[in-house]
Amino acid sequence: MALANNLKPIFCIGEVLEEREANKQNEVVEAQLASVFSLSAEDFSKVILAYEPVWAIGTGKTATPAQAQEIHAHIRSLVAAKYGQEVAENTSILYGGSCKPSNAKELFANPDVDGGLIGGAALKVADFKGIIDAFK
Numbered sequence: 001m002a003l004a005n006n007l008k009p010i011f012c013i014g015e016v017l018e019e020r021e022a023n024k025q026n027e028v029v030e031a032q033l034a035s036v037f038s039l040s041a042e043d044f045s046k047v048i049l050a051y052e053p054v055w056a057i058g059t060g061k062t063a064t065p066a067q068a069q070e071i072h073a074h075i076r077s078l079v080a081a082k083y084g085q086e087v088a089e090n091t092s093i094l095y096g097g098s099c100k101p102s103n104a105k106e107l108f109a110n111p112d113v114d115g116g117l118i119g120g121a122a123l124k125v126a127d128f129k130g131i132i133d134a135f136k
């Protein structure tokens with residue numbers, strides 16, 4: 001419906017804490033992607049993905065850069081398996097979950113982290129600017 005009305009959806013996926021502790025995050029995001037993988041390649045290319053671990057949203061806990069890179073790479077590999085390498089490389093996969101100026105640079109430095117989906121820090125100009133500066 002969003003696509004039919006020329007909106008650009010951000011499709012958010014991510015595991016809860018118990019799933020992370022049980023090392024099930026890869027299979028959780030794979031199951032969550034199933035619904036968006038019903039789209040044609042053309043429609044899928046209009047979708048932005050965001051990895052948002054539920055345990056990190058608004059909690060002050062952040063995925064480490066290594067955790068973010070590992071699962072972003074896994075998500076991109078799933079996109080590649082479904083739609084091919086070119087679509088996978090062109091898909092934006094954002095990280096969301098307690099992203100702030102102090103951790104943004106390290107998170108964004110990862111090859112498979114294409115940007116951030118910012119919640120609380122976007123409400124404070126100085127914090128949001130710090131995150132933007134980290135992206136440069």
Ligand SMILES: O=C(CO)COP(=O)(O)O
Nearest residue numbers: 057058097098118119120
């Ligand atoms: O849910 C989020 C953005 O959609 C993330 O929120 P926080 O940055 O406040 O954790």
